[in-house]
Amino acid sequence: MAFKTDIQIAREAQKKPIQMIGEKLGIPEADLLPYGHDKAKISQSFINSVQDRATGKLILVTAINPTPAGEGKTTTTVGLGDGLNRIGKKAAVCIREASLGPNFGMKGGAAGGGYAQIVPMEEMNLHFTGDFHAITSAHNLLAAMIDNHIYWGNDLEIDIRRVVWRRVLDMNDRALRQITASLGGVANGFPRETGFDITVASEVMAILCLARDLKDLQQRLGDMIVAYRRDKSPVFARDIKADGAMTVLLKDAMQPNLVQTLENNPAFVHGGPFANIAHGCNSVIATTTALKLADYVVTEAGFGADLGAEKFMNIKCRKAGLSPACVVVVATVRAMKMNGGVAKADLGAENVEAVKKGCPNLGRHIENVKSFGVPVVVAVNHFVTDTEAEVQAVKDYVAAQGSEAILSRHWELGSEGSADLATRVAEIADADMANFAPIYPDEMKLFDKIDTIAKRIYRADEVLADSKIRNQLKEWEAQGYGHLPVCMAKTQYSFTTDPERRGAPTGFSVPVREVRLSAGAGFVVAICGEIMTMPGLPRVPSAESIKLNVDGDVEGLF
Structure with missing residues (x-):
């Protein structure tokens, strides 16, 4: 049976004018700032006017550690949002914007899939409303002003060896990771080493996604540390x-x-911080606005629950005063088999034993999320090759963990396929079962926060950090930054810092290679293992297949 591609399905969508979508949430036409016919920004004055309304139920969608088999976290987020609306609930979806770099690199797009997508698909995966371009420009304006200040006398006595503000570009380009700037003589300034990160790794991006309003945004931007004397x-x-x-x-x-x-x-699509180097969630302002306009808001956090959900709870919810009513952990039979040792090429064949062998990865995520005091449902994102016995094996395993797994066929059937999941999630959210709390207090020492996450979430035996790193953390505490949460930067593919170690490994250490202070965003980044803040393109990038067809339509996004 041949299935349509995501972009074919998206192109056939019967979109409504954006004013009609706003009407569903009670947003007056005058408070929608349209970008074409099918997307709009919501005015700050309207956002201000709804702050005294009751707050809806927040539902977080997270997942097991990503595998090449595919999990479908965004697809499930969209499918669940549609499912809630189908069963008569007033629901909205909140996700991140897509970065151009990964779209032209490996992902080829990020707006859900099958019959659980957000549209317009092409625009969302390309320039959209220009938010990322604005962030790139603001970030690089600051970089230019730093070098300009040094050039015109350096009144602040900046040590040019200690300029920590790099430049950004929303593209995967490994050639720019480490560069020498200001070559070419006296007229061009003082030569120094610097480099580029991808825009989604910019602290400006993290700040935009955590700021409450423009005043808070400017305060946080001013708080960013750009250099040292x-x-x-x-x-x-x-x-x-x-x-x-x-x-x-x-x-x-x-x-x-x-x-x-x-x-x-x-659907609110706003912001997109890196889920490794930053907190990997859509903007606070989009989430909090949606919660004032809908009774249920379905949002997602980047990568697996060990990164995305942990940061959503410990950083975003802590900073924004949010409290999730229910968490959905997405898993697939295919991913369970891969965690159980099956090669990607063999995932189509039934293998119940491999499913059972791979389930401990899911089990650990369930246990971790529950430790935040929030009820958990597992969504088994259905693939056509799944067998009843394999699905049942996942359901039985999850039941033994004190939760329940629900098969969801939103990719194939849209909201019809996610109605069962939506019904159960709404029941749990309405029952007010959550007793949410972050897993460490603000006043805990910075190193102890890192240690808590490594041991309680990853199940590591110890954290390895040399005296230079420990002393740096103590210095920041002395400077008044000790209350900040920590943002762990590590591979998304494993609980460990080794991307090859799947499943639920034990008996390992977490080495902290470097720590960075994001004083404006309001967190300390602990870099564990090899994490790139400027990705490179793969041997065969998605860009090679992306083109316009004879009708002028985009091909190759998927």
Whole structure:
């Protein structure tokens, strides 16, 4: 049986004018700032006007560790949102925006899949409403102003060996990871080593996604540390006098974007911080606005629950005062088999024993999420090759963990296939069973926060960090940053820092290679193992297949 591609399905969508989607949420037409006919930003004045309304139920969709078999976290997020609307609930979806780099690299797009997608698919995966371009421009304006300050006399006495603000580009380009800037003589400034990160790794992106409003945004931008003097005292973005102009560039980008699902249900798509180096969630302003306009809001967090859900709970919920009513952990039979040792080429054949062998990865994620005091449902994202015996094996395993697994066929059937999942999730959310709390308090020492996550979430035996790193953490505590949460930067493919170790490994250490202070975003980044903040393109990038067809339509996004 031949299935249509995601982009074919998206192109056939019967989209409604964005004003009609806004109407579903009670947003007046005058408060929608349209970008074409099918997407719009929501005005800040309207957002301000709904703050005294009751808050809806927040549902987080997370997943097992990603595998090449595919899990479908965004697809499930969209499918669940449509399913809730199908059973008569007023629901909205909140997801991140897609980065151009991965789209042209390996992913080829990120807006759900099959009959559980957000549209317009092509625009969302390309320039969309220009938010990422605004972030790139604001970030690089600051970089230019730092070098300009040094060139014109360096009144702040910046040590040019200790400029920590790099430049960004929303593209995978390994050639720019490490560069030498200002070559070419006196007129071009003082030569120094620097480099580029991808835009989604920018602290500006993390700030946009955590800021409550424009005033908070400017305050946080000003708080960013961009360099150090010879005495190692920090130089802030406000010292460079860049925070005001950066806020101007980000004024429109700060407003959430409204689009729709294939079934014409409202979806907020806003922000997109890296799930490794940052907190991997859509913007606080989009989530909190959606919660004032809908009774149920379905959102997702990047990668597996050990990264995405942990940061959603410990960073986003802590900072924004959010409290999830229910968490959905997405798993697939195929991924269970892969965790059980089956090669990708053999995933189509029934193998119940391999499913059982791979389930401990899922079990650990269930246990971890429950440790935050939130009830868990497992969504088994259905693939056509799944057999009844394999699905039953997952259901039996999850039941033994004190949760339940529900087969969801949203990819194939849209909301009809996710209605059972939606019904159960709504029941749990309505029962107010959650007793949410982050797993460490603000006042805990920074190293102890890292240690807590490594041991309680990853199940590591110890954290390895040399005295230089430990002393740096103590210095930040002395400077008043000890209350910040920590943001763990590690591989998404494993509980360990080794991407090849699947399943639920034990008997390992977590080495912390470097720590970085994101003073504006409000967290300390602990870099564990090899994490790239500027990805490279694969041997055969998706870009080779992306083109316009004879009708002028985009081909190759998937």
